[in-house]
Amino acid sequence: MSINLGASPTSAPATTYLTDWFERQPPALLARWHTDLQHQLRENGASFERWHRPSRQLDLSPWLFTAEQWQVISRGIKQRHRLLAMMLADLYGPQQLLVAGIMPAEVLFNCPYYLPECHNIVPSPAQWLPMLATDIAPLTDGRFCAFADSCQTPAGLGFALEHRLALKQHMPELAQLLPKRQLADFFRQLRHYLQNRGDGLTAILTHGNRDTAYFEHAYLANYLDVALVHGADLMYREGKIWLKTLSGLKPVAALLRYLEDLQTDPLALEHHPAGVAGLIHSIRQQQVFCANPPGAALLNCGILLPYLEDAATFLLKEPLALPSVPAFWGQDSALLSKVKAAPDAFIMHNLQHGQQSAVDLDRVLKQPAAFIVRQRLSLQTQPCYHPAQGQTLLSGIFRTFSLYQAGAAPILLPGAFSRLGEQSSIQLPLTAQDNPAELSKDVWVLGDDKPLESLLQSSSAPVTLSRESGLLPSRVANHLFWLGRYNERLNLLTRALRVALPLLSLPLPLQPQQQQQLHCFVDFCLAANGGHPISEQQTVNTALRQLFAPEHQLSVFALLKNVVYNAQSVREYFSDDTWYLLDKLQEAIYHWPAEPDLQQPMEIIRLLDDIVILQTALYGMNNETMSRTQALRFMDIGQHLERAWQTSSLLERVFVNSTPDASMLEALLRMADTLMTYRRRYRSELNPVAIIDLLLLDTSTPRSVGYQIHRLQRQTAALPELTTADRQRLPALADALAALIAELEAQQLVVQHQPSLQLGEHLQHIQQLLRRLSDEMSLSYFTHAHLSRPWATT
Numbered sequence: 001m002s003i004n005l006g007a008s009p010t011s012a013p014a015t016t017y018l019t020d021w022f023e024r025q026p027p028a029l030l031a032r033w034h035t036d037l038q039h040q041l042r043e044n045g046a047s048f049e050r051w052h053r054p055s056r057q058l059d060l061s062p063w064l065f066t067a068e069q070w071q072v073i074s075r076g077i078k079q080r081h082r083l084l085a086m087m088l089a090d091l092y093g094p095q096q097l098l099v100a101g102i103m104p105a106e107v108l109f110n111c112p113y114y115l116p117e118c119h120n121i122v123p124s125p126a127q128w129l130p131m132l133a134t135d136i137a138p139l140t141d142g143r144f145c146a147f148a149d150s151c152q153t154p155a156g157l158g159f160a161l162e163h164r165l166a167l168k169q170h171m172p173e174l175a176q177l178l179p180k181r182q183l184a185d186f187f188r189q190l191r192h193y194l195q196n197r198g199d200g201l202t203a204i205l206t207h208g209n210r211d212t213a214y215f216e217h218a219y220l221a222n223y224l225d226v227a228l229v230h231g232a233d234l235m236y237r238e239g240k241i242w243l244k245t246l247s248g249l250k251p252v253a254a255l256l257r258y259l260e261d262l263q264t265d266p267l268a269l270e271h272h273p274a275g276v277a278g279l280i281h282s283i284r285q286q287q288v289f290c291a292n293p294p295g296a297a298l299l300n301c302g303i304l305l306p307y308l309e310d311a312a313t314f315l316l317k318e319p320l321a322l323p324s325v326p327a328f329w330g331q332d333s334a335l336l337s338k339v340k341a342a343p344d345a346f347i348m349h350n351l352q353h354g355q356q357s358a359v360d361l362d363r364v365l366k367q368p369a370a371f372i373v374r375q376r377l378s379l380q381t382q383p384c385y386h387p388a389q390g391q392t393l394l395s396g397i398f399r400t401f402s403l404y405q406a407g408a409a410p411i412l413l414p415g416a417f418s419r420l421g422e423q424s425s426i427q428l429p430l431t432a433q434d435n436p437a438e439l440s441k442d443v444w445v446l447g448d449d450k451p452l453e454s455l456l457q458s459s460s461a462p463v464t465l466s467r468e469s470g471l472l473p474s475r476v477a478n479h480l481f482w483l484g485r486y487n488e489r490l491n492l493l494t495r496a497l498r499v500a501l502p503l504l505s506l507p508l509p510l511q512p513q514q515q516q517q518l519h520c521f522v523d524f525c526l527a528a529n530g531g532h533p534i535s536e537q538q539t540v541n542t543a544l545r546q547l548f549a550p551e552h553q554l555s556v557f558a559l560l561k562n563v564v565y566n567a568q569s570v571r572e573y574f575s576d577d578t579w580y581l582l583d584k585l586q587e588a589i590y591h592w593p594a595e596p597d598l599q600q601p602m603e604i605i606r607l608l609d610d611i612v613i614l615q616t617a618l619y620g621m622n623n624e625t626m627s628r629t630q631a632l633r634f635m636d637i638g639q640h641l642e643r644a645w646q647t648s649s650l651l652e653r654v655f656v657n658s659t660p661d662a663s664m665l666e667a668l669l670r671m672a673d674t675l676m677t678y679r680r681r682y683r684s685e686l687n688p689v690a691i692i693d694l695l696l697l698d699t700s701t702p703r704s705v706g707y708q709i710h711r712l713q714r715q716t717a718a719l720p721e722l723t724t725a726d727r728q729r730l731p732a733l734a735d736a737l738a739a740l741i742a743e744l745e746a747q748q749l750v751v752q753h754q755p756s757l758q759l760g761e762h763l764q765h766i767q768q769l770l771r772r773l774s775d776e777m778s779l780s781y782f783t784h785a786h787l788s789r790p791w792a793t794t
Helices: 014-024 027-044 067-091 105-109 157-170 184-195 212-224 279-284 305-316 333-341 361-366 474-505 512-528 540-548 556-569 576-590 602-625 630-656 662-671 675-682 688-697 705-717 729-743 757-782
Strands: 063-065 131-138 144-150 201-205 227-229 234-237 240-245 248-257 327-329 346-350 356-358 371-375 381-386 390-405 408-412 417-421 443-445
Touching (some): 014 063, 027 381, 063 067, 067 144, 067 305, 067 390, 157 390, 184 408, 201 212, 234 248, 234 279, 305 371, 333 361, 333 371, 474 556, 474 602, 474 630, 474 662, 474 757, 556 602, 576 602, 630 662, 630 688, 630 757, 662 675, 675 688
Parallel strands (some): 201 227
Antiparallel strands (some): 131 390, 234 240, 346 371, 381 390, 390 408
């Protein structure tokens, strides 16, 4: 399909030219672009844990700003950044604004976002506000107005980058249509700004929740090439903040914090598991640089908006260059009369709960000091393109990002994160959370720029070659380990259900051997996911409904969510193609039947087939794209430990706790995906001795316990060295397992087609050693607790 670019963009204003260009495009092409863009956002992981909600939408058309318009915005933002930095430094320092009467003391000291614990936490305005996000919108009269500011969690920076790259990838014709400023130089300066803070690591501190905001943090960390850490990854020691890694503690020099202020430090502020005890003290001692220090949330709540004009005159000796939305404190009785006269013309912001809503006069009059009231202003509308709805007009607001440079003017990202929707639905400050009523646009600043589109650039400087993947935080290793275990558990459980479900379609009543086979594999599924075998008061159908109930903790659905949860927790370690497969796995969740018909099991079996294929492909993709480093090793250990554990448990159920006939033995081989291997070796004779040898002792069969143990022995030997003598049991456990497998002989475990007493004992011993191996992994690599020391006597 050919693309008609039309006339030169210099022959008409850019917006008109862009509108004409879209009108000339075939509807089928617009529909394909729209679908590709939305799939890109989903595959990137933007819809974390949004099982039943629409994903964020990206409009086909960009939001255009001329160089002259952006110059006006840039000048106003640079002044606003300097002003807000000086106000924070003053309010947490000498408080001259209070002394001069610019800002009432009541409004400050009654605000829950003001933290006395952060008084003089940093020495200069530049360190109080290194980074600022400001929400701006064009009004119907053509002027620009600032509506809100944010520093605490500057959401949207990663999404602004993602939108630009998505349009470039899926609509290259549009990306080349108009000259525009590039984003990469701002991100390069941001990375340099964060990394030029002394010896130590740079990290983004995230909250750990699996939502759209977490995706943004992972996306940004990956692009900036910095660590993404949780509070549990960090610890305070010797006056510094340290990152717990597999190779020991590493100092942290700079943090970009995506946490609520009160959650930042459980020692100095509220007790919260996401925080880092000692972080405030470390910032105060200049041991770690924080790009948005605690206390700056005063900006987010809007408490400074009513006083910006007077503060600019007092601190900068000049008026505001970029107008702010008219706002006032509810305690201001003179202005409150305007609200009484026309409440629909105002919006109130609750300082206690951080909620924005239409004005409720009764609440404002009852507790005026708890509210900041701002005026409603009419926003300009922007054209949006949808293949089904055509062109629509929606109100829009965009978030700019600026970076403070000591001794120089702040620099501004030549682009923004935008939200569009009905004006009443747009919440301020903007957040990265999905709202079905809103969509986003990529923001373009027109003008020629350096041909710079990536942080990766060619270099002729000398380089030290490396085959290491960088530091691996202990939390990341833990998630990879459990991703391997849950994915393998999901594989085995779905394979067992595929063997058991066809028995439900047989004529009732089932024969005793059929009933035994059904019970055996359903019991295995329950036990594999931490449940108990079928009791006397429980029917097979009841147990199966538990395994298929989306809300039940033992279900396949719960396992799927655990796989996705652990993958999302280490999102930055996986390729785009891996995320494509994870997106397909999430689609399986969408289509999961609420009430599966167990009398017609074929629909469920087809769904299980899809899950087996997708999650097996997930491992194959990771083995194709991930370097052979410790990250892949921990996932591999988790997979093979789980397979060895569950396979030995299944063999115990089949041979020790049951009396298997030929049908059950064939089902066992089919579930283990070794039926063809067995037939090539032994034809059609189903001999228990041969099956035990194949699935327990054969180290060349990928599904056997022996193969898993030899793989574990090799992989544990290559783990990072441990210096503590008490933690050297890990390789010894793997060696003991390998020695046990080498000593066993199938003929001694099955005598005259019956399992010997030793078979059950050996299978139990293998499971016990594997359980200890798992525990030792956790103690050795996933925790950093100091070993206790005996009391010294003098």
